[in-house]
Amino acid sequence: MRKLLKIGAMLSGLLALIPQLALAAGEKADELIVVADTRVLNNSVMLYFADLYNTNILLFAIWAVVLTALYGVFLGVTMDFIMARTGLDLSKRKIVEH
Amino acid sequence: MRNIKTILLTAALLVLLASASAWAASVAQGACVSYDENTKILVLDEYDLNFSKEFRFGQPTGVLTEFDTSTAKIGMRIEVGDVIRLSYNPVGDKNVALKIMNVSKQDLMGK
Amino acid sequence: MEMFGDSSWLYMYMPIAGVTIFWPGLVLIGFSVGVIGGFFGMGGAWMVTPGLNILGFPMAFAIGTDIAHIAGKSMVSTMRHSKFGNVDYKLGIVMIIGTMFGIEIGAQLIMYLERLGTVGTVVRWVYVVFLALISFMVFYDYYKAVNKKKHGEADGERGTEGITWYKTLHKIRIPPMMHFEKAGFTCSAWLPIIVSFVTGILAGFLGIGGGLLRMPALIYLIGCPTHIAVGTDLFEVMISGLYGAFTYTLKGRIELVAVFVMLTGAAIGAQIGTVATKYAKGYGIRIAFGIAVLCCMVSIILKEYGFAMMSAALILGTISLICIYIMKIMFVGAAQELREKKARG
Numbered sequence: 290m291r292k293l294l295k296i297g298a299m300l301s302g303l304l305a306l307i308p309q310l311a312l313a314a315g316e317k318a319d320e321l322i323v324v325a326d327t328r329v330l331n332n333s334v335m336l337y338f339a340d341l342y343n344t345n346i347l348l349f350a351i352w353a354v355v356l357t358a359l360y361g362v363f364l365g366v367t368m369d370f371i372m373a374r375t376g377l378d379l380s381k382r383k384i385v386e387h
Numbered sequence: 388m389r390n391i392k393t394i395l396l397t398a399a400l401l402v403l404l405a406s407a408s409a410w411a412a413s414v415a416q417g418a419c420v421s422y423d424e425n426t427k428i429l430v431l432d433e434y435d436l437n438f439s440k441e442f443r444f445g446q447p448t449g450v451l452t453e454f455d456t457s458t459a460k461i462g463m464r465i466e467v468g469d470v471i472r473l474s475y476n477p478v479g480d481k482n483v484a485l486k487i488m489n490v491s492k493q494d495l496m497g498k
Numbered sequence: 499m500e501m502f503g504d505s506s507w508l509y510m511y512m513p514i515a516g517v518t519i520f521w522p523g524l525v526l527i528g529f530s531v532g533v534i535g536g537f538f539g540m541g542g543a544w545m546v547t548p549g550l551n552i553l554g555f556p557m558a559f560a561i562g563t564d565i566a567h568i569a570g571k572s573m574v575s576t577m578r579h580s581k582f583g584n585v586d587y588k589l590g591i592v593m594i595i596g597t598m599f600g601i602e603i604g605a606q607l608i609m610y611l612e613r614l615g616t617v618g619t620v621v622r623w624v625y626v627v628f629l630a631l632i633s634f635m636v637f638y639d640y641y642k643a644v645n646k647k648k649h650g651e652a653d654g655e656r657g658t659e660g661i662t663w664y665k666t667l668h669k670i671r672i673p674p675m676m677h678f679e680k681a682g683f684t685c686s687a688w689l690p691i692i693v694s695f696v697t698g699i700l701a702g703f704l705g706i707g708g709g710l711l712r713m714p715a716l717i718y719l720i721g722c723p724t725h726i727a728v729g730t731d732l733f734e735v736m737i738s739g740l741y742g743a744f745t746y747t748l749k750g751r752i753e754l755v756a757v758f759v760m761l762t763g764a765a766i767g768a769q770i771g772t773v774a775t776k777y778a779k780g781y782g783i784r785i786a787f788g789i790a791v792l793c794c795m796v797s798i799i800l801k802e803y804g805f806a807m808m809s810a811a812l813i814l815g816t817i818s819l820i821c822i823y824i825m826k827i828m829f830v831g832a833a834q835e836l837r838e839k840k841a842r843g
Contacts, residue, residue, distance in 0.1 A: 322462030365574025
């Protein structure tokens with residue numbers, strides 16, 4: 290288990306190296322901007338979100354977080370519901386997911 | 388109590404959704420014909436949607452469109468010949484650009 | 499598209515990144531993360547970022563998408579653990595400070611590398627090192643377990659009694675000192691903040707949950723009892739996922755469609771994976787896991803040197819094999835259990 294700590298230390302060291310690595314690659318500090326190509330979208334939901342991405346990224350971000358969380362909960366509840374009906378004894382399984 | 392919470396949450400989401408329906412912008416893509424650093428006017432030769440291996444970003448239509456980029460968020464430096472994708476809103480007789488993506492310079496494919 | 503001739507129906511357009519993606523690969527990655535994560539109890543997010551990148555997502559999008567799908571996945575598991583009272587909320591909330599700062603720095607680092615145009619290469623190499631370490635850990639654990647079995651030793655409840663570094667760390671009295679009731683110790687607030695900060699950077703940079711590092715740190719450096727560490731870590735993974743999703747979206751580097759596709763696959767996969775743990779015996783599967791990590795590492799190197807097709811085939815092939823193996827364990831075991839139940843009833 291001690292090795293985990295060593296690994297942690299090594300990884301942090303590695304992360305500290307990254308900016309230097311980047312500097313060595315030379316300066317080219319233009320920001321990258323992405324515009325979603327709404328011309329090719331027909332699906333109205335996709336179009337809605339792509340439009341939002343292009344015009345109001347903050348609202349898009351709030352939506353993304355809220356929807357992801359809600360969908361996560363929905364899936365979890367649905368799966369529990371289904372699994373409870375399989376007739377398997379689920380009390381022994383380990384639930385360690387992350 | 389729980390009902391009230393649910394109703395409030397739904398209402399909040401609906402407001403979010405409704406306010407967002409106002410958010411839409413047109414998108415244009417094409418090669419930069421000219422870009423004036425002082426007036427910030429960008430002229431594009433618009434491309435169509437016929438993507439192919441030779442024309443990955445569409446084929447030139449010859450339609451020249453002017454965009455006012457003075458308030459836009461601009462990424463990599465725009466040069467004549469670059470393929471540009473931008474979102475814009477027509478305001479009066481001007482096309483006001485919001486976000487400008489330099490497609491040829493920041494080709495994200497395979498990175 | 500040039501990869502598989504004319505089979506355009508297998509490709510799905512990602513509206514924001516503007517790339518066309520081999521969608522069965524996307525489903526497979528989501529499903530495998532669920533199965534493998536559920537079975538081994540450790541994330542599995544480590545294969546999502548490289549996997550998405552190999553499928554064709556630009557690196558920053560791969561990281562953003564990965565971190566968002568973690569947020570979705572961790573919601574339910576956190577709810578379960580908090581029901582059992584396994585979360586020390588005070589500790590969790592103190593750690594949020596470090597986690598959020600860490601994630602932000604990790605994400606800023608990615609954006610900086612993206613501006614320099616080196617993000618793909620740098621992240622791929624960091625991942626190669628990271629996966630090498632994971633596979634080393636897995637093989638080492640296997641080796642230790644086999645040795646122990648030979649000598650007839652039993653695994654202790656906490657195989658860790660030897661390490662009490664946290665006792666020393668608790669003596670550092672830099673204010674503010676804090677008492678964490680549920681976890682049952684008092685220490686300087688800076689200790690959990692620093693730990694969460696470092697894991698936060700790693701999580702934000704690699705697009706992972708960070709549990710791999712945070713869990714042992716909670717146990718050995720901070721001195722949490724194991725069950726509290728698991729619950730609190732999950733809470734932290736959720737926060738880190740949600741904040742990571744938010745900040746990566748704000749930076750415009752997320753593909754919501756892919757998040758949803760993967761989440762669906764992962765939810766189904768996780769059921770199979772967790773149920774399979776009931777019927778799995780022996781340590782052999784650990785070896786398979788270690789080999790999978792190594793294959794994932796090799797496929798990242800292949801991608802780096804431009805063998806996109808080979809790389810995709812290797813990573814998708816590997817995770818499919820492991821999934822099939824775990825699914826076999828699950829279905830064989832479940833069928834037997836149901837048969838026995840029927841015979842009894």
